[in-house]
Amino acid sequence: xxxxxxxxxxxxxxxxxxxxxxxxxxxxxxxxxxxxxxxxxxxxxxxxxxxxxxxxxxxxxxxxxxxx
Amino acid sequence: xxxxxxxxxxxxxxxxxxxxxxxxxxxxxxxxxxxxxxxxxxxxxxxxxxxxxxxxxxxxxxxxxxxxxxxxxxxxxxxxxxxxxxxxxxxxxxxxxxxxxxxxxxxxxxxxxxxxxxxxxxxxxxxxxxxxxxxxxxxxxxxxxxxxxxx
Numbered sequence: 001x002x003x004x005x006x007x008x009x010x011x012x013x014x015x016x017x018x019x020x021x022x023x024x025x026x027x028x029x030x031x032x033x034x035x036x037x038x039x040x041x042x043x044x045x046x047x048x049x050x051x052x053x054x055x056x057x058x059x060x061x062x063x064x065x066x067x068x
Numbered sequence: 069x070x071x072x073x074x075x076x077x078x079x080x081x082x083x084x085x086x087x088x089x090x091x092x093x094x095x096x097x098x099x100x101x102x103x104x105x106x107x108x109x110x111x112x113x114x115x116x117x118x119x120x121x122x123x124x125x126x127x128x129x130x131x132x133x134x135x136x137x138x139x140x141x142x143x144x145x146x147x148x149x150x151x152x153x154x155x156x157x158x159x160x161x162x163x164x165x166x167x168x169x170x171x172x173x174x175x176x177x178x179x180x181x182x183x184x185x186x187x188x189x190x191x192x193x194x195x196x197x198x199x200x201x202x203x204x205x206x207x208x209x210x211x212x213x214x215x216x217x218x219x
Contacts, residue, residue, distance in 0.1 A: 022156075026157065062160075
């Protein structure tokens with residue numbers, strides 16, 4: 001059961017880690033190209049799929065670093 | 069009958085049967101008093117971390133995700149991939165905002181986003197606007213917008 005007594009209030013500098021993935025995916029010129037291919041996938045596709053994984057890792061880092 | 073794809077048919081019937089059975093089984097799992105609004109709408113706020121994880125995941129994997137986005141990819145191509153950055157950006161925002169909303173909802177017994185807005189800003193017209201926006205926005209996707217207050 002979710003225990004709400006640990007209040008996660010306030011600001012943490014760790015939240016700025018999210019800006020990395022925001023910038024990486026919100027500016028299409030970074031990845032609007034076909035080269036280099038990876039297992040037949042154009043860069044445009046595998047770049048975005050890769051950022052799902054990186055985003056999950058960054059979220060996990062933020063979660064554990066702000067969990068006090 | 070020779071055009072029947074037996075593998076697909078068997079998988080479909082098996083999954084359909086399993087989901088149907090699961091639905092009836094779940095109806096008796098941790099039964100709550102459904103005359104109470106927070107029992108009916110929020111599962112009595114007793115969903116744990118794992119159930120909530122599936123619930124929030126289910127908010128993402130909707131008919132929209134499985135039909136509309138692939139249809140857009142089929143018809144218009146790579147532009148349909150807007151859905152991927154959108155999700156990557158949306159979930160950290162949920163991560164930051166949802167626990168706080170949950171906290172306030174739990175403390176003040178709010179059930180819907182409208183309850184929250186009315187309690188926070190004290191304006192019933194704003195609450196009505198948020199509720200109507202929520203209903204209209206929910207129509208194309210169908211998952212419950214009140215899932216934020218569960219768990």
